[in-house]
Amino acid sequence: MSRKTFRRVGDAERRADLIEAMLDCIAEGGMQHxxxxxxxxxxxxxxGLIRHYFETKEQLLHAAYQRTMAVMLDIGAAAEETGEGSPRYRLRDFVVACLTPPMIDARRLSLWAAFVAMARIDPAMGAIHRENYLAYRALIERLLAGACSAEGRQETPDRLARLAIEINAVLDGLWLEGxxxxxxxxHDELLKAGLHAVEAITGLRLEEE
Known part of the structure; x- marks a missing residue:
């Protein structure tokens, strides 16, 4: 483990540095480290400086989990935010983002696994999990709604929610294994499996012609 040289930075950057240090420790040695x-x-x-920014270790852990989930959400949301291509291809780009680096990453999995194990016993961790899960599902629903509408299909909110749950579950499983x-x-076996599965769930053509 390398020790960083102390440097004077603003409060926001110092908080971010401490969160990254916490993530590095967890990724390398688990929660016990x-x-x-x-x-x-x-x-x-x-x-003492850590306690200036985070009153307890638990607060720092919560911030680190929120950061981990926010980064994963940002990777998936890039397909929606770029606005490039048809709505159907934005959905495809989302699947690609979920099943390729930097989302597919052993370190990211280690962090997620360490945090999610705490979600059932720590109410704050559980709340972070629920908030980000619902945000991820809402992202999928928006991408689905756009892709279906472009194909002349008007899906109900209930059906979009069900399809999003199914898609999220499939992509989560493939991400974990990858x-x-x-x-x-x-090469690309997981991605092809993900695209095929989302096509089967939605009836939308995602793979390139």
């Missing part, structure tokens, strides 16, 4: 002492050493600061054991799959 993520002590205030280890985080301080990683960030090149004192434990991040955990990428060597088990041929």
């Amino acid at each position: 993520a002590t205030v002492r280890e985080v301080a050493e990683r960030a090149g600061v004192s434990g 991040s955990l054991a990428a060597d088990l799959f041929e």
